Structures are given as C-alpha cells and as structure tokens.
Amino acid sequence: MTDSSDPIADYVRRAEQDVRRVPGLPEGLQARVLKKAAVIGAGTMGAGISTSLVNAGLSVTLIDVDEAAVARGIAAIERNLDSAVKRGNATPEEAKERRALVTTATDTKQVAGAEIVIEAVFENLALKQQIFADLSRHAGPDTILASNTSTLDLEKIVAAAVRPERSIGLHFFSPAHVMKLVEIVRGRGTSPETIAACRDLIQRMRKIGVVVGVGFGFVGNKMLLDGYFREVEVLLLEGATPTQIDQAMLGYGFAMGPCAVSDMSGVDVPALIRKELFQHETRPFPYLLVTEALAARGRNGVKAAKGFYRYEAGDRTPHADADVLAICESLAHENGIARQVPSDAEIVERCMLQVINLGIALLDDGLAARPSDIDAIWLNGYGFPRARGGPMHYADELGLAFVLERIEGYRARYGAAWTPAPLLRRLVAEGSSLANLN
Ligand SMILES: NC(=O)c1ccc[n+]([C@@H]2O[C@H](COP(=O)([O-])OP(=O)(O)OC[C@H]3O[C@@H](n4cnc5c(N)ncnc54)[C@H](O)[C@@H]3O)[C@@H](O)[C@H]2O)c1
The missing domain is CATH 1.10.1040.50 (N-(1-d-carboxylethyl)-l-norvaline Dehydrogenase; domain 2)
Structure with a gap:
C-alpha cells in the first residue's frame, strides 16, 4: 500500500493491519473458517454479538434461560437489522436472510453442532464456570468456547472447561454490532489454531481483533x-x-x-x-x-x-x-x-x-x-x-x-x-x- 501525505493516517492504517501479526502464531497457519455459532445469553451483548455473527454469514443458535428472555434478544436483533437497512448498510432482502440465520433455544444442550460458542451471560464467575462446565459436556470436541467477560479472570472461567486449548476470551464492546474493537483474550492454554480461527471470524465481521493477555481489564x-x-x-x-x-x-x-x-x-x-x-x-x-x-x-x-x-x-x-x-x-x-x-x-x-x-x-x-x-x-x-x-x-x-x-x-x-x-x-x-x- 502506498503511503499518503498524512503520516498519522498511514501509521493508523499500519497499526490496524499489524494487529494480525500475533507473536507465537505461525505465519502461514490456515485459519479454520467457522460457520455455525451459538450464543449463550440473549441480553444486550448477546443480541449485539449475534447480529455481528449473522452479518458475517454465520448461523446462530441464541440460547437463554426462558422464552421471554430469548424473545427480547430476537427483538433486539431485528431492531439492529432494521436500522442497518435504514442506514443503507443492508438491503431488506439481506436483512431477511440474516434474520433467518438465527434460531433459538432455552437449553445449553442445543450447542451441539456449533463450531464456536460465545458466552454472554451475567458477569458472575460462578455462573460462567457453570456454563463452561456444561459446554464441556454438550459441545463437540472441536468447538471453540469463548467468554465475553469484561472483568473476570478468564483463567478461572476456562479452568472449568476440559479443553483449555479451545477456550478463549472474546471481549466485545457495546453496542457489539456497531463497535469495531474485539479484544481476543489469549489464556495460558489457548492454542494458536483457536486464536487464528477467532481472528479470521472477527475479520469477517469487519471488526478489528487485537490479541491481548489475561489481566484485570x-x-x-x-x-x-x-x-x-x-x-x-x-x-x-x-x-x-x-x-x-x-x-x-x-x-x-x-x-x-x-x-x-x-x-x-x-x-x-x-x-x-x-x-x-x-x-x-x-x-x-x-x-x-x-x-x-x-x-x-x-x-x-x-x-x-x-x-x-x-x-x-x-x-x-x-x-x-x-x-x-x-x-x-x-x-x-x-x-x-x-x-x-x-x-x-x-x-x-x-x-x-x-x-x-x-x-x-x-x-x-x-x-x-x-x-x-x-x-x-x-x-x-x-x-x-x-x-x-x-x-x-x-x-x-x-x-x-x-x-x-x-x-x-x-x-x-x-x-x-x-x-x-x-x-x-x-x-x-x-x-x-x-x-x-x-
Ligand atoms: N454491557 C456492556 O457494555 C458489556 C461490554 C462488554 C462485555 N460485557 C459482558 O457481557 C456479558 C453480558 O453482559 P450484558 O450487558 O449483555 O448482560 P445482560 O444482563 O443484558 O444479559 C445477560 C443475559 O444472560 C442471560 N442468562 C443468565 N444466566 C443464564 C444461563 N444460565 N443460561 C443462559 N442465559 C443466561 C440472562 O437471562 C440475560 O438475558 C457480561 O459478562 C458483561 O460483563 C458487557
């Protein structure tokens, strides 16, 4: 890419490209292309994350504790898609196709078949540990388990999972369907393959994923x-x-x-x-x-x-x-x-x-x-x-x-x-x- 006459704009562009160079990730590592996701928790973040996932063409199973909670999440996704149409970011047909990619469930068992599960339940350690323990039982052996925690110790959450190499933090920012940034939180056991697949997914969402380590905030x-x-x-x-x-x-x-x-x-x-x-x-x-x-x-x-x-x-x-x-x-x-x-x-x-x-x-x-x-x-x-x-x-x-x-x-x-x-x-x-x- 040629440099423009604006050195700061050039620097920013390079900075946003360089986030893809991750220490410890082999250069030519082929990223697994994720197509099926499940999101646990249909609140503010769960709905925003689901919107971003369908915008990137993934199918999503949206899971919450009961029908009412799931319905609130679906209503929020529909509002997000409507506003994308109003802003000219999607045609009405595209919005309809994306809406059709979302199915709902009220039982964590329904994660079976998902290639990535993103957890966005309340910010409570015991609850997130419970979810990760459940996911270890119900998700497939290759499924990536991601937490959207913003403050909790990721190591303590993933300690409840049986496969640390497939566990990771994906810290989205609110509103998740709008904000570009995702901190990709690498735990001690997270494998390069898991990071590469998440990095690819975030790029397909047209977001900027930056790999960071575990620590407060x-x-x-x-x-x-x-x-x-x-x-x-x-x-x-x-x-x-x-x-x-x-x-x-x-x-x-x-x-x-x-x-x-x-x-x-x-x-x-x-x-x-x-x-x-x-x-x-x-x-x-x-x-x-x-x-x-x-x-x-x-x-x-x-x-x-x-x-x-x-x-x-x-x-x-x-x-x-x-x-x-x-x-x-x-x-x-x-x-x-x-x-x-x-x-x-x-x-x-x-x-x-x-x-x-x-x-x-x-x-x-x-x-x-x-x-x-x-x-x-x-x-x-x-x-x-x-x-x-x-x-x-x-x-x-x-x-x-x-x-x-x-x-x-x-x-x-x-x-x-x-x-x-x-x-x-x-x-x-x-x-x-x-x-x-x-
Ligand atoms: N709101 C933000 O600005 C923000 C930003 C970044 C990260 N986060 C993180 O995202 C997560 C979710 O935050 P939020 O603001 O969307 O919360 P929220 O309260 O809007 O939604 C949480 C949802 O989780 C559901 N839930 C609770 N227990 C569940 C269970 N056992 N199974 C399935 N669903 C369950 C609740 O019913 C609720 O719908 C938290 O970890 C939070 O720290 C929030």
Whole structure:
C-alpha cells in the first residue's frame, strides 16, 4: 500500500493491519473458517454479538434461560437489522436472510453442532464456570468456547472447561454490532489454531481483533479504569467539574468526555467493578470513589436520568447538576483534598500521561504485544482521536524524555500513582521510542 501525505493516517492504517501479526502464531497457519455459532445469553451483548455473527454469514443458535428472555434478544436483533437497512448498510432482502440465520433455544444442550460458542451471560464467575462446565459436556470436541467477560479472570472461567486449548476470551464492546474493537483474550492454554480461527471470524465481521493477555481489564479497560478514570476522579475532588473535564477532553479530540461516557454506559458498572476488585486487591486513592458515591445515590447515568449530569425525560443532553458538585466537594473535604481547580491543559495532560504510563506498563507485562496494538484498541474501542494516532503514538510525538519528566513532576506532587513504568525509563535511557518496539 502506498503511503499518503498524512503520516498519522498511514501509521493508523499500519497499526490496524499489524494487529494480525500475533507473536507465537505461525505465519502461514490456515485459519479454520467457522460457520455455525451459538450464543449463550440473549441480553444486550448477546443480541449485539449475534447480529455481528449473522452479518458475517454465520448461523446462530441464541440460547437463554426462558422464552421471554430469548424473545427480547430476537427483538433486539431485528431492531439492529432494521436500522442497518435504514442506514443503507443492508438491503431488506439481506436483512431477511440474516434474520433467518438465527434460531433459538432455552437449553445449553442445543450447542451441539456449533463450531464456536460465545458466552454472554451475567458477569458472575460462578455462573460462567457453570456454563463452561456444561459446554464441556454438550459441545463437540472441536468447538471453540469463548467468554465475553469484561472483568473476570478468564483463567478461572476456562479452568472449568476440559479443553483449555479451545477456550478463549472474546471481549466485545457495546453496542457489539456497531463497535469495531474485539479484544481476543489469549489464556495460558489457548492454542494458536483457536486464536487464528477467532481472528479470521472477527475479520469477517469487519471488526478489528487485537490479541491481548489475561489481566484485570485486559488492555483497554485497565488503562481506562486505572489510568483515565482514576485521574478524572482526582480532578473532580480538586474541584474540576464534569463539564470542564469533558470539554477539555473534547478539545483534545475525544468523541465524548469521560463523565458523559460513564453516564451513557452506566455508572453502576464501574461501581460494581470497584466493589468486586476491592475484595481482593487495592488501588491508589481515590479509585472510582465519586463513581461509587453517585451509584449509591441511584445516579446510574442516562438510564436513571441522573449521573455525573442530570437529564430531561427522553433526552440524552447532559445538564450540569449542582448536587454532583456538592457530592465531590464533600468527598474532598472528608478526605482532606485541597481544592485547586486545574487548567484545561493540565486536565488533558494528566489524563493522557496516566493512559500512556499504564499502556507502557502493559507492554512490559506482555499483555499487549506492541505499542501499535494499544493504539488500535484505543482508536476502535474508546473514541480516541484518530488524528492523534493513539496514546502510544502521541507519547512518541511528545517525546518520551518529556513524558518521563512530566510524570516525575506529578509524582513529586501526588506520589505512587505516578510511578513511571520501568520500560519508559529504559526507553528514555536508550534514547529510543515506542515506535521502535512496533
Ligand atoms: N454491557 C456492556 O457494555 C458489556 C461490554 C462488554 C462485555 N460485557 C459482558 O457481557 C456479558 C453480558 O453482559 P450484558 O450487558 O449483555 O448482560 P445482560 O444482563 O443484558 O444479559 C445477560 C443475559 O444472560 C442471560 N442468562 C443468565 N444466566 C443464564 C444461563 N444460565 N443460561 C443462559 N442465559 C443466561 C440472562 O437471562 C440475560 O438475558 C457480561 O459478562 C458483561 O460483563 C458487557
């Protein structure tokens, strides 16, 4: 492919192609072409994933606990297909053919015959283990068993399956029939053949599949929660408002600000993640503290007409809410945080440096194979501005020595949450760049 006159667009295109080069996957490995799928759980994600599967021409058996749940899933798939027709992405005939590819069942035994089963039931470890144990009995010996978990330990889920080499994580993003990104989560036992078949499937869905390792939040959500959202919470306690933070990040080029994103996807989701996480791990203060306080008051976002913002009935336009500012102020007071409203430029810098530092740490941990994979993840799953190439590319543009110096500066002010990733120090000492690791 010839390079255009836009180096960042060229970089992004290469990054999105390079996700196909997976360490440990033999070059000419012939991917098995999957044609028959089953999806367990006909909720938000199950319906979206099923839509993507039929769009790629697979047949789907959609399974849930009872007829009512299955019917809700089917209605959602039909709505998705209708809107594809309205947008000109499918003809009415194509939509009809795709709808005909879906059959339903209320018993996991009906997975027999599927070449891949994607589990999208509630985010509960015991339940997912039960499903994987059932699948080990009822699915064929060659069937790939995939989990769509977004936060649970994949190793613990697949430990319940008898064939780890055929088990894998496929982390779709919501809405699953729209969002391009899928993190392909490689467990300790996942075979190259299983990865190759899933990679091929995701490509046929016209999505971007990035292979990542197992760890809290995989790659994208680890950087989001431990980096971006944690910093947003510090900023809120210091007196920045959701409006100021969101406007600053829109100014940087994000499609949406972090507070509006939380409200849209549901404030209860990260609040629950915090609760689960803190049962066995800790994070530097104030990890999702404001989020927790909002969720505790039923401020779960757009669906509750209040979250970081308030909303009018039937309208998604965010309005500033003095109650939220009061909640932040009282949390700051309780925790002895000095109020010192940061500038917009500082908001952007602190959020982006946190995202960058965590991304570099993930490279060291081997959860991400290369910097450009991280960029492909943030561009396709998190609304990162394409014109900036992704957080790793942006770090190189800033210059790693400058990045390190700024992080050290914030460490002097804020402590351990700003500890530079060891790989960042090494690259600076060598005078190298992240691009050199691609
Ligand atoms: N919603 C998101 O934004 C999002 C994004 C990425 C990943 N995920 C993950 O996807 C999974 C599903 O999330 P969701 O938002 O679609 O949940 P949901 O509540 O909308 O749907 C879950 C469905 O699973 C069904 N179910 C429960 N037990 C079952 C069983 N034993 N057999 C068959 N079906 C059963 C429920 O009846 C329900 O229809 C979770 O693991 C979640 O963490 C969600």
